[in-house]
Amino acid sequence: MKVLVSVKRVVDYNVRVQVKSDGSGVITDGVKHSMNPFDEIAMEEAVRLREKGKVTEIVAITIGGAKNEETLRSALAFGADRAIHIKEEGDIQPLTAARAFAAALKQEDAKLFFAGKQAIDDDANQTGQMVAALLDIAQATFASKVEIDGDKATVTREVDAGLETLEVDLPAVITTDL
Structure with a gap:
C-alpha cells in the first residue's frame, strides 16, 4: 500500500519569532526552518506501518519554493522512499494545498494520506479535512495511533473523555497529533 505524507516547511519551533513592523506576519528571512513537527509525527507513523509490513511505499509531498527541497531531503532521511515537490x-x-494534495493522491493511487493535524505557522487545521472532502473519502483526525488491517484503518485519538477509537475504510486521510 502506498502512502503520501505531507511535509510542510515552517519556521523551526525553537526559533523566537519576530513580528514584521507592519504587523502583517512574522519575519522569515534568515530564520531557521524545519519540517512541521506534526508532519514529522505523520512521517514517523508511516515508517512504523512500513516496518509492520502494512505499507510498501512512502511518498513525501510538499508545496512551495526551492527552499522546500531541504524539507524533502529531511523526509527522505527520515524514511520516505521518494518525494514530490x-x-x-x-x-x-489551505484550499490550494488541499486541491494539489488531492490531485497527487489520485495520480499516485495512494490508499492513505497522512498530514499533521495542523501546521505551527498558521494553526489552520484545515488541509487534511479538505483533501478528504474533495476526494469524498474517509477521514480520521488527531490520531495518536494508527493500525491497518486490509482495507480498514483503526485510529485511536485523544478526546476530552479519554480515548476514542474509529474505524475508517481506505482510501482515507489521517491527520496526526502527539
Whole structure:
C-alpha cells in the first residue's frame, strides 16, 4: 500500500519569532526552518506501518519554493522512499494545498494520506479535512495511533473523555497529533 505524507516547511519551533513592523506576519528571512513537527509525527507513523509490513511505499509531498527541497531531503532521511515537490512561490492557502494534495493522491493511487493535524505557522487545521472532502473519502483526525488491517484503518485519538477509537475504510486521510 502506498502512502503520501505531507511535509510542510515552517519556521523551526525553537526559533523566537519576530513580528514584521507592519504587523502583517512574522519575519522569515534568515530564520531557521524545519519540517512541521506534526508532519514529522505523520512521517514517523508511516515508517512504523512500513516496518509492520502494512505499507510498501512512502511518498513525501510538499508545496512551495526551492527552499522546500531541504524539507524533502529531511523526509527522505527520515524514511520516505521518494518525494514530490509541487513548486509554488508565495503563500499557499489551505484550499490550494488541499486541491494539489488531492490531485497527487489520485495520480499516485495512494490508499492513505497522512498530514499533521495542523501546521505551527498558521494553526489552520484545515488541509487534511479538505483533501478528504474533495476526494469524498474517509477521514480520521488527531490520531495518536494508527493500525491497518486490509482495507480498514483503526485510529485511536485523544478526546476530552479519554480515548476514542474509529474505524475508517481506505482510501482515507489521517491527520496526526502527539
